[in-house]
Amino acid sequence: MNGEGRRRDFRYNRSSKKHKLIRTAEEELEAKLGFDLFSEGEKRLGWLLTFASSSLEDQETNKVSSCVDLYFVSQDGSCFKSKYKFRPYFYAATKDKMEIDVEAYLRRRYESQIANIEIVEKEDLDLKNHLSGLRKSYLKLSFDTVQQLMSVKSDLLHVVERNQSKSDATEAYELILMGKREQKSQDFLDCIVDLREYDVPYHWYDVSISSNDVMLERRTDLLQRAEVHVCAFDIETTKLPLKFPDAEYDLIMMISYMIDGQGYLIINRECVGDDIEDLEYTPKPEFEGCFTVTNVKNELELLKKWFAHMREEVGFQCDKNQGEYRAKFACHLDCFAWVKRDSYLPQGSHGLKAVTKAKLGYHPLEVNPEDMVRFAMEKPQMMASYSVSDAVATYFLYMTYVHPFIFSLATIIPMSPDEVLRKGSGTLCEMLLMVQAYKANVICPNKHQSDPEKFYNNHLLESETYIGGHVECLESGVFRSDLPTSFKLDPSAYEQLINNLDRDLQYAIRVEGKIDLDSVSNYDEVKNVIFEKLARLRDEPIRVECPLIYHLDVAAMYPNIILTNRLQPPSIVTDEVCTACDFNRPGKTCLRKLEWVWRGEIFMAKKSDYYHLKKQIESEFVDGTDVQLAKSFLDLPKTDQQLRLKDRLKKYCQKAYKRVLDKPVTEVREAGICMRENSFYVDTVRSFRDRRYEYKGLNKVWKGKLSEAKATGNSIKIQEAQDMVVLYDSLQLAHKCILNSFYGYVMRKGARWYSMEMAGVVTYTGAKIIQNARLLVEKIGKPLELDTDGIWCALPGSFPENFTFKTRDMKKKLTISYPCIMLNVDVARNNTNDQYQTLTNPVTKTYTTHSECSIEFEVDGPYKAMILPASKEEGILIKKRYAVFNDDGTLAELKGFEIKRRGELKLIKVFQNKKYRSALKTHQSGSSPVRGGNSGWRVVFVSC
DNA sequence: ATGCGAGCCTAC
């Protein structure tokens, strides 16, 4: 799979005798359910629904090969399946110039298992001086089946592990001996120093297409998904009081399900008090639920009915091994997985009821689980409605959110829809990076493993990481746009703003507006208004004014820091790397140095104590005194050993030093960033950022078309526009999800592209940006709270806000937010990367250099009010918790409170209570400074 | 009482 688009032309251009297959039972069934194996005939067009790994056997030779089963849906709604052969492979690296010998040896050693070995040249970003064009040779071992690959891989992994653990000294010694000795098989094995890409999901490998086999051709012009059948179901069972249902003895009371919008309900009369008639549950006009009801006499009949219908509609069969009814071609998409990973709802709102309220916008029927069994007997009609309501909610949640999201994500990630839904965001990220690396002929690094025995200043490290985002709370209390507050401004800062006014406005016009300064007709007019405002603030710096409550935040800060600084794990270089590089010349600009802060926690014990304990424990036996059960410590798995050793060390520290860990150490470090490294990583990030912008734009376009369609009343066009709005919104969300994961991914356990330095540089750069913003804001207004990429602040009411520049030809208008551009000029001055290099000629290795800065503040507001809670303790300010209100009185933001709904109610009560209002006024206009000594009124949020 | 670390959940 190349991971780009799921709609493919499908061709099968041969007279297929060679691979004539006997229909297996699976194929028989799949054919019955519409997925006929497409093996000859005209070229077909299909939308790839899903795929699964499989194998096929050549009838003549009985030779088994790995393949992927591809399940397609045609434009007319019919389906077909095809088997697409591939050869799984992995790479092996050898000692220098040993490729040919090792190849010959491996061919002999694994004669019956290896299908082919090729020597290939790959871009190896770990290779010294690779920018000069040096490539690394790898043996590409291909196999007919995954089983064969697995067997050879595990064999060679042991060899490589042994070879890698040998010291350099030994290696050098052996090299001298080699020439003199007759070469034995062991010598060739010793030459295999690394394996790569051996743990890649194997259906992923597929790229080559042989001339007499299945041909796949991507159709990038077609974007619309095919129509597929969707079934959402919900099962109600009996249960014991205060217990969860148990399949051992509990009965199914009813099954409700919706297939393509039509509802069905099967009633088990053993548990339900009365026959139920067909019913309707339509919580909203757009969520119509008409249910056909079948009443059966017992659970067996219920299951029979259910399975019969599932077989007929969806094509499920029983997998005897798993004991599950599944169909290979039917995607099983768990809406709950979407809720957990993609809904952005708080942990406490992950139940179906809460999700229905939040995402579908209606209140579903709710029944206390403890009442359900009784109600089934006593109020059967009510329980039927309840059961059906869950199926309706699930169906429309899936149709509205999950389906478009997952299938659009699946067009860019080479995984089946089921996996795209269930995998972590870091894994999705890695898959995308692997696609990009593959295209750039870059060999993938192996999964990162942390060094279990790292020291710092003669002490064992318990853990190490980097300083992350910067958070501060500077005020507490209530800030209202209609309630004057006191400002103590810094006149020199205003003087500075005035002096820089031309520079800042011209920056906004040229860089943000991309407009020629000369074409602006009202420049002086705007400038003078701002100048007047700033001058008045400068001249009267102590003042009481209604505040402008603003939120200024950097859009997609971490991705844009990555892109601005060309940050990627393989770009982090040491002096040693640079020294070996051809581009390392005096006055070079290709090395960019950026700071970050390392933080480590060390054990109290000294390194020598640690080694002493290690020696001791290594001579011991574990698992009791019984000689027969006793096992040498050294026979335990490595990770187990390290765990036990650390445990021993902890006990020792506790005894000898009265504490285990020393206080955390931090250290400012400098990372060297290569501005020339192969750009596949930043390219992946950028293409995501840009494609997301594209989809956001298209979403806006279709929103326009939707309102047009609504105006004309054409229901077909309304529906079409509505669908496109959802489609593009889900596409932009898909990109946002991945975009945000490219930063965290570099510190993920087992990441192929791992880098603590890179993560540290990203967060430290961000922390400096937000702290610089605060430095400015505290001179010209009041910062209230800042967190990582945004700052909440109160500016004096007379502070210049929005202005519109017009061009002489009247074609363009540019509206600027003065607080925003004031910060952006600062950001650009401090963060522009003038060393950004782009490879423009791969043959001559020529690079062009340009300046890059895509880090920009955006502005929200002004708002009606912001409330920052105080601690119960004197003078302690609380971060990450606040409430913000819009001008119309609605709640704009409520952050940090576990019980949002309850918190909201409480807050509004506090806010509206007359008694408190006067108290707030006293606090707000009072002369005592709020920061630090908060002796006045405090808003405290209490959850109960 | 007070201080701590663990566990849970949230902000970004």
Place this chain on the structure above:
DNA sequence: GAAGGTAGGCTCGCAT
């Protein structure tokens, strides 16, 4: 077997 990260608030249990 699969796995984005760090910062921070709050509760609770446990040791002092």
